[in-house]
Amino acid sequence: MGVTPETDTRTGPRTGPSIAELSRAFRSGEAAPVDVCRQVLAAIAERGDDGVWISVVDEEAVEVRCVELAAIDDPAALPLWGIPFGVKDSIDIAGWPTTLACPEYAYRATSTAPVVQHLLDAGAVLIGKTNLDQFATGLNGTRTPYATPRSVYGQDLISGGSSSGSALAVALGEVPFTVATDTAGSGRVPPALNGVLGYKPSRGVISAVGLVPACRSLDCISLIAGTVGDLQLVLDVVAGPDRADPWSRPRVHRGEEVADLVIGLPPLEQLEFFGDDPMAAGHRSARDRLSASLATRPVALQPFVDAGELLYQGPWVAERFVEFGDFLRDHPGAALPVVADIINGGAAFDATDVFRAQYRLAELKAVVGRLFEEVDVVVLPTIGTTFTIEQVLAAPIATNTVLGHYTHCGNLLDLCAAAVPAGLTSDGRPVSLMVLGPALADDLVLTVAAALSELGAST
Structure with a gap:
């Protein structure tokens, strides 16, 4: 029981024990949190500088934490007792540096984000903070001054x-879950490229206090795990209203059975795979399994694509300039050139651009809202193709746009x-399927995700 260093040459995810499996082992005495966490640290050290972690707790601190947990009278009352986890390094943890993958920007946090505090209060053990595209600007994982992370599927993908690091820490079996973020697909694209599960909640269901924002009006805390059960368990721990978060809203519990739901599927001819015939065939196969098991109905794809195009082609990029523009002005050369160019591009928009985009987005929200009167969720590809590191470095903007073709719409349209x-x-x-639901349909989305996960496991 626990995590062992990766020493073979297999490709694909090698997820470790789930939260439920670790909890059973702890209760039975088969394993102890301190031993599991030591194994995690050994696995991280064995891999060396692979671009997954920016900072990692030392073994002494882990032992202190585990002694604290051992002194608790009723460990069963803590749903995450002894469970190791990681946190994206754009989220504050008191006493830890928050870097956003930019060493010159780094500061030592004085308070802990509520999402992390809830996990600690539930008995979880913090392992460290994970790598990311600098200032959370990018969907590809190459925009970091640290080691460049690579997909677990090899092929230099x-x-x-x-x-990036949050998905890899789970896919490598180092921790069962991580806390990440999602503005344009950051909590969905990395899991898709590493064969694990990513969940982007309805905005405000998980407090975003303590997150350094990329786009403050859109940002969500996201969760990455190896099983839907783990996602649901962690969501139960961290979801809840927060008066300090102006976008906060309560979670809505919906308990429909998957057999009672209608799944919206765009016609295959409307989907774009960017010349990637094997990906198109893989998606068709996954859709065939879905259609054979669940009730489906055709829906139009275009409103989702049109909304997504507003994200980087519209004025929302100005939110990044609001957050980081002064830093880039005062610290020339501190940011990677492609990141600086994207953020500084936000200065080109004015108030009339904002209102025009808001009007167009309102129109698209109304169209999509009517669509969700006919179906419960919509299933799309998460990604239309993959890229190698070389391909991304040769065309950083174009490849990033392709990666977000299906995910960019999510937060703009207020979906989960x-x-x-x-x-x-x-x-x-x-190959990855993305389940989209209307705001506060989180439970339905995870119900469908569980069904799709079982179908995927049967292949």
Whole structure:
């Protein structure tokens, strides 16, 4: 029981024990949190500088934490007692540096984000903070001054971003879950490219206090795990209203059975795979399994794509300039050139651009809202293709746009979403399905994600 250093040459995710499995082992005495956490640290050290972690707790601190947990009278009352986890390094933890993958920006946090505090209060053990695309700007994972992370599927494939390290820490079996973020797909694209599950809640269901924002009006805390059960368990711990978060709202519990739900599927001819025939075939196979098991109905894709195009082609990029523009002005050269160019591009928009985009977005929200009167959720590809690191570095903007083709719309349209592994292409790359639901349909999205996960596991 526990995590062992990766020493073979297999590709694909090697997720470790789930939260439920670790908890059973702790209760039975088969394993102890301190031993499991030591194994985690050994696995991280064995891999060396692989671009997954920016900072890692030392063994002495882990032992102190585990002694604290051992002194608790009723460990069973803490749902995450002894469970190791990681946190994306754009989220504050008191006493830890928050870097956003920019050493010159780094500061030592004086308070802990509520999402992390809830996990600690539930008995979880913090292992460290994970790598990301700098300033959470990018979906590819290459925009970091630290080691460049790579997909667990090899072939020099990108890891995805910006939550690159958060996805890899789970896919490598180092921790059962991580806390990440999602503005344009950062909590969905990296899981898709590493064969694990990513969940983007309805905005405000998990407090975003303590997150350094990329786009303050859109940002969500996201969760990455190896099983839907782990996502649901962690969500139960961290969800809840927060008066300090102006976008906070309570979670709505909906308990429909998956057999009673209608799944919206765009016609295949409306989907774009950017010339990637094996990916198109892999997605068709996954859709065939879905359609054979669940009730489906055709829906139009275009409103989702149109909304997504507003994110980087519209004035929302100005939110990044609001947050980081002064820093870039005062610290020339501190940011990677592609990141600085994107953020500084936000200065080109004015108030009339903002209002025009808001009017267009309102129109698209109304169209999508009517669509969700006919179906419970919509299932799309999470990604239409994959890229190698070389391809991304040669065309950083174009490839990033392609990666977000299906995910960019999520927060603009106020949707919740989950990315679910759905098999492999004929040449060994990951296929992923994305479940989209309307705001506060989180439970329905995770119910469908669980069903799709079982279908994927049966291939």
